[in-house]
Amino acid sequence: MRYRTNRRTGDRISEIGIGSAYLAEAGTDEAVRLLRIAKEGGINYFDLAAGDGKAFPIYGEAFSDIRKDVIYQIHFGADYSKGTYGWSLDPDTVKRSVEKQLSELRTDYIDYGFIHCIDDIADWEKYKKNGIYDQILRLKETGTVRHIGLSSHEPSVINRILDDADVDMVMFSVNPAFDYGLGTYANGSTDERYAVYERCEREGIGISVMKPFFGGKLLDREESPFKRELTEFQCIRYCLDRPGVLTVLPGARNVKEVKILLDYFTQPDEKTDYSVIGSFAPPEAYGKCLYCRHCMPCPQGIDIGLVNKYYDLAKAGDAMAKGHYDKLRKKASDCTRCGKCDSRCPFKVEQSKRMQEIRAYMETV
Ligand code: SF4
Ligand code: SF4
Missing domain, CATH: 3.20.20.100 (NADP-dependent oxidoreductase domain)
Structure with missing residues (x-):
């Protein structure tokens, strides 16, 4: 348990x-x-x-x-x-x-x-x-x-x-x-x-x-x-x-x-x-990261689901999310835009692009 x-x-x-x-x-x-x-x-x-x-x-x-x-x-x-x-x-x-x-x-x-x-x-x-x-x-x-x-x-x-x-x-x-x-x-x-x-x-x-x-x-x-x-x-x-x-x-x-x-x-x-739901989710659900981690592994070792979760929470005003993000060993700035996650995401999230957005929001003082 x-x-x-x-x-x-x-x-x-x-x-x-x-x-x-x-x-x-x-x-x-x-x-x-x-x-x-x-x-x-x-x-x-x-x-x-x-x-x-x-x-x-x-x-x-x-x-x-x-x-x-x-x-x-x-x-x-x-x-x-x-x-x-x-x-x-x-x-x-x-x-x-x-x-x-x-x-x-x-x-x-x-x-x-x-x-x-x-x-x-x-x-x-x-x-x-x-x-x-x-x-x-x-x-x-x-x-x-x-x-x-x-x-x-x-x-x-x-x-x-x-x-x-x-x-x-x-x-x-x-x-x-x-x-x-x-x-x-x-x-x-x-x-x-x-x-x-x-x-x-x-x-x-x-x-x-x-x-x-x-x-x-x-x-x-x-x-x-x-x-x-x-x-x-x-x-x-x-x-x-x-x-x-x-x-x-x-x-x-x-x-x-x-x-x-x-x-x-x-x-x-x-x-x-549960990423199979991407194949029958309505189009309006596309582009939103569900933190399912189906797109992993990332060659850079980024926990893509967690990075996205902390980002969404920080944007929603969760004061603790930035602190959790800061403690991650690998962050959005480690992304090389290799695109492997983009091709694996069943929810059509352009993750390589999103990583740049996350870096700008979470790693700029
Ligand atoms: S980018 Fe797609 S596959 Fe990766 S965690 Fe988000 S929803 Fe899941
Ligand atoms: S695009 Fe970035 S986050 Fe996605 S798999 Fe490649 S290095 Fe990892």
Whole structure:
């Protein structure tokens, strides 16, 4: 397992976590087993926006004895009073739901208390007016909530709430289909979505990824909006390469699916390489570096993906990006314009030209 640190909270978070949309479908015994196998494999981050209320006692059974070793995202607005998931802006319903979840989880604190699933500014206004955000703030004052999170599928709403509230983690729907404007939650333009990634990276706000496989559609040729299937490994790496992302949270229905997720860390580079999406990405995606590293190796030893990432972040105002760039052993100024990367880039980035632009921006005092 590899870990990334949330710069605002100091939490060390596994690059792969578990979402709970399908957990209860496994049945209690299998679900408890899959959670324990996930933990033994190094997974320490769990999202509790469950599809079914039965998930909470399952977590209680799996982890109550090691509660301090796992990190939970708990959602203020997810209602299980009818058994399965519902969404609510009623403050009493939300309060009762969180209290019941804590009791069934056999815990008395919440690692990340989430402003839950707000995709419309009017709902954010109601959320505040109805006192639900205040509930989270009060629980933070007493230490029941350690940190505040926000889940949303809508870039413009994320930006607005980050302006208003002290959020340390954003749960955002990320995958190549949504980034290219395809599918139910493909909200915002590619550029607006990238601006969210870059803002989170700049401000040290972590991103936890929901829907990394688009509910399984991206893994199936027939269902994929690209009409080409990707693998779990390609989707995970795609998400982990986006700025700001700390962890990817696929759902798991059984032990076998968790073992596939854990296999990600032993895959050779070619199994996680997602550059094939360049062959079915829309033309407007061309020319934008995705940091996929498919164009490497560079004869000069330049880490082309990383150089580009720091450049984009620096341009987006990330004060730390220039410092990271300065520490690189090989920089854009080492580029000899040999053009090898240009011919290998599936996204038609003119990298040899871009290296000159990067040198001018990053290496001129
Ligand atoms: S230049 Fe192209 S191949 Fe190279 S990292 Fe960027 S997107 Fe990937
Ligand atoms: S053009 Fe520059 S960055 Fe690209 S492979 Fe050649 S030396 Fe490396």
